[in-house]
Amino acid sequence: MAARVGLLPHAILVSSRALPTPRARVPYPLPPVPSYLRHASSSASRSCRASPRFVAVRAMASGNPYAAELAAAKKAVTLAAKLCQTVQQDIMHSGVQAKADKSPVTVADYGSQILVGFSLKMDVSSGPFSLVAEEDSDELRKDGAEEILEDITDLVNETIFDDGSYNISFTKEGILSAIDDGKSEGGPSGRHWVLDPIDGTKGFLRGDQYAIALALLDEGKVVLGVLACPNLPLSSINNINGNSSGDKVGALFSATIGCGAQVESLDGSPPQKISVCSIDNPVNASFFESYESAHSMHDLTGSIAEKLGVQAPPVRIDSQAKYGALARGDGAIYLRFPHKGYREKIWDHAAGSIVVTEAGGIVTDAAGNDLDFSKGRFLDLDTGIIATNKELMPSLLKAVQEAIKETNQAASLL
Ligand SMILES: Nc1ncnc2c1ncn2[C@@H]1O[C@H](COP(=O)(O)O)[C@@H](OP(=O)(O)O)[C@H]1O
Numbered sequence: 001m002a003a004r005v006g007l008l009p010h011a012i013l014v015s016s017r018a019l020p021t022p023r024a025r026v027p028y029p030l031p032p033v034p035s036y037l038r039h040a041s042s043s044a045s046r047s048c049r050a051s052p053r054f055v056a057v058r059a060m061a062s063g064n065p066y067a068a069e070l071a072a073a074k075k076a077v078t079l080a081a082k083l084c085q086t087v088q089q090d091i092m093h094s095g096v097q098a099k100a101d102k103s104p105v106t107v108a109d110y111g112s113q114i115l116v117g118f119s120l121k122m123d124v125s126s127g128p129f130s131l132v133a134e135e136d137s138d139e140l141r142k143d144g145a146e147e148i149l150e151d152i153t154d155l156v157n158e159t160i161f162d163d164g165s166y167n168i169s170f171t172k173e174g175i176l177s178a179i180d181d182g183k184s185e186g187g188p189s190g191r192h193w194v195l196d197p198i199d200g201t202k203g204f205l206r207g208d209q210y211a212i213a214l215a216l217l218d219e220g221k222v223v224l225g226v227l228a229c230p231n232l233p234l235s236s237i238n239n240i241n242g243n244s245s246g247d248k249v250g251a252l253f254s255a256t257i258g259c260g261a262q263v264e265s266l267d268g269s270p271p272q273k274i275s276v277c278s279i280d281n282p283v284n285a286s287f288f289e290s291y292e293s294a295h296s297m298h299d300l301t302g303s304i305a306e307k308l309g310v311q312a313p314p315v316r317i318d319s320q321a322k323y324g325a326l327a328r329g330d331g332a333i334y335l336r337f338p339h340k341g342y343r344e345k346i347w348d349h350a351a352g353s354i355v356v357t358e359a360g361g362i363v364t365d366a367a368g369n370d371l372d373f374s375k376g377r378f379l380d381l382d383t384g385i386i387a388t389n390k391e392l393m394p395s396l397l398k399a400v401q402e403a404i405k406e407t408n409q410a411a412s413l414l
């Protein structure tokens with residue numbers, strides 16, 4: 001493992017280290033390499049790629065038409081998770097910037113977005129590349145951002161080097177261009193990758209839960225989703241406080257349309273099929289919601305839970321890790337009710353929602369409508385998002401609508 005460099009303010013980039021040894025190669029014509037990349041070696045990047053013909057045969061054999069994209073998506077978020085883990089463990093509070101909307105952004109947000117976009121570009125060969133992602137480079141192009149740009153460049157290059165899959169390094173200009181690869185508007189036609197490079201930034205900065213969330217839209221529908229959750233116990237969220245010792249941490253959820261949902265460890269155990277819980281009596285249910293009360297109205301969710309007869313206290317965790325936990329039955333319900341005026345973004349729900357639906361659950365808005373990911377970067381919702389199993393959904397919807405009505409009536413009396 002090479003020494004890490006470039007994160008701390010006075011760190012020096014070690015440029016004389018040995019490059020990774022190229023692995024065995026499958027000879028085939030490479031797609032054009034993005035112009036912003038500087039090759040350390042023009043041949044080694046072939047080492048991790050299979051030929052497009054081989055990928056197609058493998059996809060058909062698995063019965064999953066998106067098998068190649070799924071493999072690429074898992075690899076991309078796993079690489080990004082390495083970078084995020086490094087930052088969270090070592091320098092959680094260094095390099096924090098303020099975005100226009102005041103949410104914290106770290107070098108890890110940018111680094112994760114660069115690595116996912118880059119890895120997908122290298123490994124998914126067919127068609128034009130479109131990425132709808134959370135971050136852009138505007139802040140990094142301003143005066144005074146030189147140091148943080150250098151930190152990001154070092155961190156990204158160090159992660160690529162340590163991982164060993166690609167023998168490539170980025171220039172600073174390359175880093176800025178790579179971030180801006182995520183500026184696609186998405187929409188109802190064609191294929192678009194949808195990425196939240198660190199979902200749950202506040203949890204990340206607190207040292208809690210976060211996720212790298214990546215989905216694929218095909219003709220306006222989510223057809224694939226992966227959620228890397230580096231801090232989530234592998235078998236159950238109920239072990240989060242150490243109730244059951246020995247559970248491994250670091251879960252990778254994945255789902256493709258019509259093929260079910262799985263979980264595996266981030267360091268590569270065989271995938272296990274998952275399904276939502278079969279609880280049909282709300283008295284036995286527990287519910288997930290945002291840790292941050294600014295992201296979801298805890299008083300409204302409390303009143304919904306009360307109407308349903310839920311006995312357990314809310315389980316508050318950050319990020320789409322909630323969707324993953326719901327999909328494997330750690331809890332029965334997920335409630336999300338942003339404060340008035342907030343517009344939900346597609347990258348905050350695309351991956352999580354397919355993981356839940358492919359695990360047998362249902363995800364809708366507060367009126368019971370399917371989420372529509374085809375309208376661009378935003379989900380057009382004005383109420384909230386709910387998710388649960390098929391058994392509980394009718395009573396949940398009823399409780400939600402009653403609680404919203406009561407809240408609106410109370411507000412109109414003020
Ligand atoms: N006022 C608000 N209301 C609802 N969601 C908000 C919000 N401000 C930020 N968010 C979104 O909530 C996400 C985190 O969700 P959760 O509360 O489930 O952890 C954030 O993702 P990022 O952390 O990627 O910015 C952000 O997109």
Ligand SMILES: [Mg+2]
Nearest residue numbers: 196199200348
């Ligand atoms: Mg997010």
